[in-house]
Amino acid sequence: MKQIRALTFSVFAALLSALAVATAQTPSTHQEFASAIIQKAMRENRAIKILERIVSVGPRLSGSPEAAAAVELTRQMMQDFGFEKVHLEPVQVPRWVRGPVEKALIVNSRTLGTVPLAITALGGSGATPTGGLTAEVVEVHSLAEVRELGSRLQGKIVFFNRPMDPTDLETFRAYGRAVDQRVRGPAVAARAGAVAALVRSVTTRHDNVPHTGVTIFAKDERVVPAAAVSLQGADLLSQLLKEEGSVRVHLELSCSTLTDVPSANVVGQITGRELPREIVLLAAHLDSWDVGQGAHDDGAGCAHVIEALRLLKELGLRPKRTVRAVLFTNEENGSRGARAYPRAPQRRGEVHVAAIESDRGGFAPRGFTVGGDSTVLNALQRWAPLLAPLGADHFTLGGGGADISPLGRNGTLTLGLKVECARYFDVHHSANDVLPAVNERELEMGAAALAILAYRLAEEGIPAARK
Amino acid sequence: MKQIRALTFSVFAALLSALAVATAQTPSTHQEFASAIIQKAMRENRAIKILERIVSVGPRLSGSPEAAAAVELTRQMMQDFGFEKVHLEPVQVPRWVRGPVEKALIVNSRTLGTVPLAITALGGSGATPTGGLTAEVVEVHSLAEVRELGSRLQGKIVFFNRPMDPTDLETFRAYGRAVDQRVRGPAVAARAGAVAALVRSVTTRHDNVPHTGVTIFAKDERVVPAAAVSLQGADLLSQLLKEEGSVRVHLELSCSTLTDVPSANVVGQITGRELPREIVLLAAHLDSWDVGQGAHDDGAGCAHVIEALRLLKELGLRPKRTVRAVLFTNEENGSRGARAYPRAPQRRGEVHVAAIESDRGGFAPRGFTVGGDSTVLNALQRWAPLLAPLGADHFTLGGGGADISPLGRNGTLTLGLKVECARYFDVHHSANDVLPAVNERELEMGAAALAILAYRLAEEGIPAARK
Numbered sequence: 059m060k061q062i063r064a065l066t067f068s069v070f071a072a073l074l075s076a077l078a079v080a081t082a083q084t085p086s087t088h089q090e091f092a093s094a095i096i097q098k099a100m101r102e103n104r105a106i107k108i109l110e111r112i113v114s115v116g117p118r119l120s121g122s123p124e125a126a127a128a129v130e131l132t133r134q135m136m137q138d139f140g141f142e143k144v145h146l147e148p149v150q151v152p153r154w155v156r157g158p159v160e161k162a163l164i165v166n167s168r169t170l171g172t173v174p175l176a177i178t179a180l181g182g183s184g185a186t187p188t189g190g191l192t193a194e195v196v197e198v199h200s201l202a203e204v205r206e207l208g209s210r211l212q213g214k215i216v217f218f219n220r221p222m223d224p225t226d227l228e229t230f231r232a233y234g235r236a237v238d239q240r241v242r243g244p245a246v247a248a249r250a251g252a253v254a255a256l257v258r259s260v261t262t263r264h265d266n267v268p269h270t271g272v273t274i275f276a277k278d279e280r281v282v283p284a285a286a287v288s289l290q291g292a293d294l295l296s297q298l299l300k301e302e303g304s305v306r307v308h309l310e311l312s313c314s315t316l317t318d319v320p321s322a323n324v325v326g327q328i329t330g331r332e333l334p335r336e337i338v339l340l341a342a343h344l345d346s347w348d349v350g351q352g353a354h355d356d357g358a359g360c361a362h363v364i365e366a367l368r369l370l371k372e373l374g375l376r377p378k379r380t381v382r383a384v385l386f387t388n389e390e391n392g393s394r395g396a397r398a399y400p401r402a403p404q405r406r407g408e409v410h411v412a413a414i415e416s417d418r419g420g421f422a423p424r425g426f427t428v429g430g431d432s433t434v435l436n437a438l439q440r441w442a443p444l445l446a447p448l449g450a451d452h453f454t455l456g457g458g459g460a461d462i463s464p465l466g467r468n469g470t471l472t473l474g475l476k477v478e479c480a481r482y483f484d485v486h487h488s489a490n491d492v493l494p495a496v497n498e499r500e501l502e503m504g505a506a507a508l509a510i511l512a513y514r515l516a517e518e519g520i521p522a523a524r525k
Numbered sequence: 526m527k528q529i530r531a532l533t534f535s536v537f538a539a540l541l542s543a544l545a546v547a548t549a550q551t552p553s554t555h556q557e558f559a560s561a562i563i564q565k566a567m568r569e570n571r572a573i574k575i576l577e578r579i580v581s582v583g584p585r586l587s588g589s590p591e592a593a594a595a596v597e598l599t600r601q602m603m604q605d606f607g608f609e610k611v612h613l614e615p616v617q618v619p620r621w622v623r624g625p626v627e628k629a630l631i632v633n634s635r636t637l638g639t640v641p642l643a644i645t646a647l648g649g650s651g652a653t654p655t656g657g658l659t660a661e662v663v664e665v666h667s668l669a670e671v672r673e674l675g676s677r678l679q680g681k682i683v684f685f686n687r688p689m690d691p692t693d694l695e696t697f698r699a700y701g702r703a704v705d706q707r708v709r710g711p712a713v714a715a716r717a718g719a720v721a722a723l724v725r726s727v728t729t730r731h732d733n734v735p736h737t738g739v740t741i742f743a744k745d746e747r748v749v750p751a752a753a754v755s756l757q758g759a760d761l762l763s764q765l766l767k768e769e770g771s772v773r774v775h776l777e778l779s780c781s782t783l784t785d786v787p788s789a790n791v792v793g794q795i796t797g798r799e800l801p802r803e804i805v806l807l808a809a810h811l812d813s814w815d816v817g818q819g820a821h822d823d824g825a826g827c828a829h830v831i832e833a834l835r836l837l838k839e840l841g842l843r844p845k846r847t848v849r850a851v852l853f854t855n856e857e858n859g860s861r862g863a864r865a866y867p868r869a870p871q872r873r874g875e876v877h878v879a880a881i882e883s884d885r886g887g888f889a890p891r892g893f894t895v896g897g898d899s900t901v902l903n904a905l906q907r908w909a910p911l912l913a914p915l916g917a918d919h920f921t922l923g924g925g926g927a928d929i930s931p932l933g934r935n936g937t938l939t940l941g942l943k944v945e946c947a948r949y950f951d952v953h954h955s956a957n958d959v960l961p962a963v964n965e966r967e968l969e970m971g972a973a974a975l976a977i978l979a980y981r982l983a984e985e986g987i988p989a990a991r992k
Contacts, residue, residue, distance in 0.1 A: 100692040225567040227914050227970065262966060422889075422945050424916070447694050449891070449945075478889050478916075478945055480966045499729060499947045503694065 092444035092510045095369050099506040104368065106498035108135065109353065109361040109420070112344075113493050119181075119348040120388040121153030121319035128344050132324045132360065132385050139368045141326030141383065149398040151321040151388040154181050156348055157312025162256070162285065165192060166306040167298055175291040178268040178349060178488075179313045180240060180257065181391045184281035190310030191283070193253050197299050201238060201246045212251035215307055217299075218243045219258045219292055222483065229262060229479045230418065233486075236260050237271070244284035245275045254283040254309050258292040263484035266290045270347050271487045272391040283311045321345075323395045325404075327382035328371055330516060336379040338516040339413040339470075340366055340508055341461045343389030350491035354482060358420025358501055360385050362475065365505035370513055377516035379411060386461040389417070396461040400468060410470040412515045414508060415459030419486075420501040421477040425452030426511065429472035437521040441514050450507035452476065471520055473511070475504060559911035559977045562836050566973040571835065573965035575602065576820065576828040576887070579811075580960050586648075586815040587855040588620030588786035595811050599791045599827065599852050606835045608793030608850065616865040618788040618855040621648050623815055624779025629723070629752060632659060633773040634765055642762065643755040645735040645816060645955075646780045647707060647724065648858045651748035657777030658750070660720050664766050668705060668713045679718035682774055685710045686725045686763055688756075689950065696729060696946045697885065700953075703727050704738070711751035712742045721750040721776050725759040730951035733757040737814050738954045739858040750778045788812075790862045792871075794849035795838055797983060803846040805983040806880040806937075807833055807975055808928045810856030817958035821949060825887025825968055827852050829942065832972035837980055844983035846878060853928040856884070863928040867935060877937040879982045881975060882926030886953075887968040888944040892919030893978065896939035904988040908981055917974035919943065938987055940978070942971060 099105075115131060116124040129146065136144040162175040196211060198204050199220040204211065218239035226232035237260050244255035259269035268286045275281045287295065298305045324344065330336060342359030346352020363383045370381060386395035399405070414426070425445070428435045435453055442451035457463070458472025466472040478500075485491040566572075582598060583591040596613065603611040629642040663678060665671050666687040671678065685706035693699035704727050711722035726736035733755045742748045754762065765772045791811060797803060809826030813819020830850045837848060853862035866872070881893070892912065895902045902920055909918035924930070925939025933939040945967075952958040 096694070097692045100694070103691070224570070224966075225564045227563070227567070227916070422947050449694070480889050480970065481964050484964070497948050497951070499691075503947065 088444055088514070091375065091513065094373055095509050096447055096506050098373060099369055099502050100499070103498050103502050105361045105365040105501045105505045106496070108364050109357050109496060109501065110493060111135070112357045112360055113351040113353050117348045117350065117352055118344060118346045120151040120321060120345045120391055122348070125321060125345050125387070129322050129324055129387065132344060132364065135364060136324065136326035136383065139364070140371055141367055142329050144326040146322035147325060147398065147402045147404065148320060148322050149387050149394050150318040151394050152392050153316040153319045154391060155314055155316060157185060157314060159310050159312040161190065161310040163308045164295070164298065164305055165308050166304065168302055173294065175295065176266045176268050176288040177256070177285040177291065178270045179311045180244065180270055180273040180284045180286055181347065182273045182275065183244070183284040183311060183313050185313055186254065186283045186309055186311050190308050191253055192306055192308040195295060195299065195305045195307050197296055201242060204246050204250055208250055211247060214252050215254045215256060215309065216243070216247035216252040217256045217295060219296055221258060222260055222262060224262065229483050233260055233483055240271050240286065241274055244273045244282055245279045248280040248282040252282060256285055256287050259286045259288055261289065261483050261486065261488070264289045267488050267490055269486060269488040270349055283309060285309065285311060321387040323387055323399055324385040325382065326367065327380050328367060328376055330378055330380040331376045332378040334380050335408050337408055337410045338379055338381050338512050339410055339462065339465070340381065340383045340512055341413055341415040341459065342385055342417060343395070343461055344385040345388050345390050347390060347487050349487070350489045351493060352491060353493045353496050354419035354491050355486055356389065356417045358496055359416035361420065361501060362416040362505045362508050366509035366512060369505065369509045375513055377513055379516040379519070381512050381516045389461055393460060396464055400464050410465050411519055412471040412473060413458060413462035413465050414473040414475060414512060415462045416475040416504065416508060417459045417461070418475065418477050418479065419482040420496045420504060421479070421481060422500040423448055423450035423504045423507040424476045424478055425450050425454065427456030427458065427474040427476055428453055429456070429458045429466050434471060434520065440521060441511065444510050444514070445507055448503045448507050450503070475508060477504060555911055555981070558842070558980065561840055562976050563914055563973050565840060566836055566969050567966070570965050570969050572828040572832040572968045572972045573963070575831050576824050576963060576968065577960060578602070579824045579827055580818040580820050584815045584817065584819055585811060585813045587618040587788065587812045587858055589815070592788060592812055592854070596789050596791055596854065599811060599831065602831060603791065603793035603850065607838055608834060609796050611793040613789035614792055614865065614869045614871065615787060615789050616854050616861050617785045618861050619859050620783040620786045621858060622781055622783060624652060624781060626777050626779040628657065628777040630775045631762070631765065631772055632775050633771065635769055640761065642758040643733045643735050644723070644752040644758065645737045646778045647711065647737055647740040647751045647753055648814065649740045649742065650751040650778060650780050652780055653721065653750045653776055653778050657775050658720055659773055659775040662762060662766065662772045662774050664763055668709060671713050671717055675717055678714060681719050682721045682723060682776065683710070683714035683719040684723045684762060686759055688725060689727055689729060691729065696950050700727055700950055707738050707753065708741055711740045711749055712746045715747040715749040719749060723752055723754050726753045726755055728756065728950050728953065728955070731756045734955050734957055736953060736955040737816055750776055752776065752778060788854040790854055790866055791852040792849065793834065794847050795834060795843055797845055797847040798843045799845045801847050802875050804875055804877045805846055805848050805979050806877055806929065806932070807848065807850045807979055808880055808882040808926065809852055809884060810862065810928055811852040812855050812857050814857060814954050816954070817956045818960060819958060820960045820963050821886035821958050822953055823856065823884045825963055826883035828887065828968060829883040829972045829975050833976035833979060836972065836976045842980055844980055846983040846986070848979050848983045856928055860927060863931055867931050877932050878986055879938040879940060880925060880929035880932050881940040881942060881979060882929045883942040883971065883975060884926045884928070885942060885944050885946065886949040887963045887971060888946070888948060889967040890915055890917035890971045890974040891943045891945055892917050892921065894923030894925065894941040894943055895920055896923070896925045896933050901938060901987065907988060908978065911977050911981070912974055915970045915974050917970070942975060944971060
């Protein structure tokens with residue numbers, strides 16, 4: 059009954075109506091709270107409003123004015139919602155800028171003549187010389203193949219064309235198994251003497267839209283121009299290479315890397331009523347790529363996190379431990395926010411019990427990945443009935459997410475919100491990641507799932523395994 | 526090993542590659558088959574092509590030329606895929622036609638003047654007199670309220686405005702609890718002397734798009750004009766009634782009911798290798814409403830059913846019992862196809878062991894509703910691991926669907942494909958039910974789930990409960 063005492067009158071009204079629903083299933087206090095959260099969430103549908111506001115500033119690439127706007131916007135939002143200790147934690151972030159010129163042309167096809175390819179520079183790509191460069195294309199399917207070919211790639215454009223496995227229904231796993239080509243392919247190609255790299259977009263959608271993302275060059279590596287090609291473009295390239303042998307591509311990119319820029323992680327919380335320095339963290343990232351709107355990646359996660367805390371706040375639920383929302387900066391191309399957070403002076407004396415990240419889009423929730431062992435997994439499972447009405451009752455072992463992994467290495471239990479994942483890589487890092495691709499009810503359900511799990515973790519800590 | 530003998534060589538190759546995947550989880554023959562089905566499905570993605578072809582003929586309202594085209598199109602498709610005993614079973618269907626005139630105006634608002642409302646005639650609606658009718662609007666929230674108001678509704682337009690419960694995450698249940706207003710509201714209002722009925726669209730999406738659907742008048746009931754109003758329109762009507770007291774609406778509809786038209790159920794199968802007259806039926810309906818494209822309702826179900834049978838066929842899987850695809854005609858406004866099927870002369874000597882219906886849209890599959898008792902439910906649960914890779918492993922008690930319910934009453938086990946249901950009623954029966962609302966991978970996953978369950982049922986019959 060302790061929890062009841064913390065309630066305001068208005069919550070009591072909400073609970074009474076929730077009770078009417080819950081009575082069908084032998085109500086318990088936990089179920090009543092979960093039911094009150096779901097009722098309020100689905101009646102108000104505020105997550106989509108939060109997301110609309112976030113995407114309204116434009117794409118939020120690290121270091122851009124739009125990213126700065128998003129930082130200030132969400133700080134104000136947290137304040138307006140009455141979150142506590144709302145503040146910014148400064149982080150220097152890289153500033154890569156897509157140039158006005160992005161062009162790729164097949165120039166020597168005997169059958170088709172000159173053919174444009176739909177491309178987008180990869181984040182971190184170098185520019186071509188002004189006027190572009192033209193070179194022979196060599197298709198490869200792995201980094202190992204590039205290393206084997208070695209100096210035979212001198213002066214060439216290396217074309218990485220290994221597709222995501224369409225038969226792997228865990229699309230995040232399929233993505234993870236293909237994305238090395240984008241992240242490290244261009245640098246490895248440069249080491250072999252290539253003048254540029256083209257990478258098959260890492261996507262599940264067969265259309266003419268290229269999907270960007272980060273490519274990483276180590277300090278001692280030559281930064282070459284690198285771009286993602288749409289699947290239709292990649293298939294055409296590959297077909298022409300088979301049919302005509304020699305394919306030459308003219309590539310022109312004017313992107314550049316500028317000096318670092320100040321940014322910040324945005325932090326707000328509901329301070330715990332008994333153990334305020336024990337934290338349950340809700341994490342998402344505020345930055346996005348500069349194509350589309352970053353509506354799913356990770357505007358949706360930001361909306362989830364803010365809305366979850368708003369639901370708890372407005373229901374008057376102040377758990378034993380602190381529930382904190384952190385919107386990380388620079389997840390996409392540097393993870394500077396994630397690395398800065400555990401080292402910030404504010405962390406002194408704080409213990410992070412658990413962290414839950416939402417960075418898989420705003421689709422219907424399915425459950426949570428658990429970065430612990432099966433003992434923890436089984437213990438968490440007892441809360442599955444609270445999440446079942448949302449369809450979010452599926453706990454599986456797996457990583458929490460990029461932004462909370464430094465906390466995980468320090469011993470925090472990390473969890474990740476799992477959502478229906480069939481559509482995510484259709485839009486991810488592309489011009490199609492826009493607001494209309496997000497369904498308001500699915501988004502809201504994710505926020506409710508986060509709120510329920512965060513509340514229980516903050517109230518009970520990590521549940522002990524059943525005996 | 527018996528099943529293995531039925532395999533063609535090409536299947537063996539597919540199985541070998543499937544095996545490589547399945548070995549991670551102690552492979553069993555069942556898992557290999559399921560895995561082969563999933564691999565083939567996700568590699569080929571044919572369901573979306575089938576759906577594209579079906580919606581290309583236009584909306585398929587019963588009795589329309591487009592519905593006739595869809596019958597012939599899918600018959601040919603089944604033949605081209607090599608299904609066996611492909612044939613049509615004739616059914617006479619009703620022919621209701623939306624007229625060229627659909628207009629509703631609030632005509633007496635003191636503050637807004639004349640305001641158009643977004644409406645769509647309900648299927649089965651009568652026409653207004655030429656030039657329309659104008660009457661006072663009375664808002665009600667239930668059929669019971671109409672009966673209570675009785676003669677006070679004489680000459681009025683009855684406006685049914687009870688919303689779908691947004692907090693009920695089982696959207697099909699929420700729909701079921703609101704749809705009586707549309708199905709029977711107009712007739713009950715007519716009995717009370719009303720001149721017309723407006724019904725709040727039964728949808729989860731708050732926009733200005735009206736959602737049609739059937740309204741039913743018994744033979745002795747007066748057929749009045751009846752239309753669905755968009756949620757924005759309904760909210761405006763309701764607000765003006767509160768603020769201004771009197772609201773008069775001018776309504777003009779030119780729809781009409783013509784004489785019945787010949788149509789047909791489309792039937793094809795893979796004949797069982799040992800028990801050919803024992804049937805596992807896959808069901809969907811070919812007709813749709815005349816707004817949008819009926820892409821989810823139930824083009825998706827038709828694509829599921831055809832694709833499921835195609836997958837089994839091309840994998841060379843001929844189970845012990847017959848697996849039959851039936852595309853029913855006239856589900857939306859008469860269920861004549863569903864009633865005709867069990868009475869057709871072809872049924873003589875046939876036993877329908879189980880029937881699985883797909884009529885909940887082409888979203889990511891979640892599992893199956895089971896129209897039996899918990900013993901059957903628990904027995905089916907043992908196949909859940911085969912469906913888990915698709916996320917379709919959730920068996921719950923519930924109805925199979927409208928088209929197979931006559932079979933259910935004759936003792937057939939009825940099942941319904943459950944899919945992620947948050948978005949379905951956003952588009953259902955509206956102009957938004959179009960191809961781009963369907964995701965090709967989600968659609969394909971549903972087809973694979975159907976194929977796996979149908980194959981096991983046809984091979985083993987209804988599994989006995991564990992002891």
